[in-house]
Amino acid sequence: xxxxxxxDPKCEEKVVIYAKASSxxxxxxKRIAEENTGELFGYMGGEIVKLDLANISxxxxxxxxxxxxxxxxxxxxxxxxxxxEEKLPENFVRINQSCLANIRHMKKFDASIxxxxxxxxxxxxxxxxxxxxxxxxxxxxxx
Numbered sequence: 495x496x497x498x499x500x501x502d503p504k505c506e507e508k509v510v511i512y513a514k515a516s517s518x519x520x521x522x523x524k525r526i527a528e529e530n531t532g533e534l535f536g537y538m539g540g541e542i543v544k545l546d547l548a549n550i551s552x553x554x555x556x557x558x559x560x561x562x563x564x565x566x567x568x569x570x571x572x573x574x575x576x577x578x579e580e581k582l583p584e585n586f587v588r589i590n591q592s593c594l595a596n597i598r599h600m601k602k603f604d605a606s607i608x609x610x611x612x613x614x615x616x617x618x619x620x621x622x623x624x625x626x627x628x629x630x631x632x633x634x635x636x637x
Contacts, residue, residue, distance in 0.1 A: 495519070534578075536562050536569025543569060547586075551599040551615045553578055555592035566617055587634050589613065590624040597634060 495513075509527040513520050534545045551563045553575065560571040560578070571578070579586070579594055589595045595613065602614040611623040611631065623631050631637075 534562060534571060534573075536564070536571055538567065538569050545569060547583065547596075548598075551596055551617055551619060552589075552621065553582075553586070553594045554621070563615075563617070563619055587627075587631060589621060589627055589631060593621050595621065600635070603635070603637070 509523065511520050511523060533547060534550070536543050536545045545562055545564050549564050553560060553562045553571065555561075555575055556568075560573065560575055561568045562571050573581075575592070575594065579588060582594065585597045586594045587597060595615075599615050599617070600613055601616045604612040604614070606612065609625065609628075611628060612620060613623060614620050
């Protein structure tokens with residue numbers, strides 16, 4: 495199968511497949527293209543807002559509901575955290591049982607005496623890395 499990628503910042507992103515017949519490969523490409531749109535839909539006060547993944551600092555569970563921190567605002571998400579973890583790009587990493595963090599939005603790391611790692615995001619939000627995730631986080635950020 496031949497593959498061609500054309501990068502043009504002016505055009506709308508789309509995937510076109512030319513195939514003689516539908517196959518497992520074409521269906522898998524279609525599924526991946528449809529799932530990885532680079533955006534989520536968040537809910538705030540009766541409004542539905544399209545959230546760009548590049549602007550999301552973290553996704554956390556609060557009051558048994560999943561929320562995304564985009565800028566200084568928290569938006570309610572309808573998907574479960576473990577589903578989002580599978581769908582999100584590699585720059586999102588689980589830092590504890592209830593939070594997925596965007597590595598690109600991390601500003602400062604503070605290692606305490608007790609062995610915990612405190613993360614401060616660019617927008618001022620603070621969360622902690624669990625001991626279970628500490629080794630993975632250190633590898634991902636290059637500590």
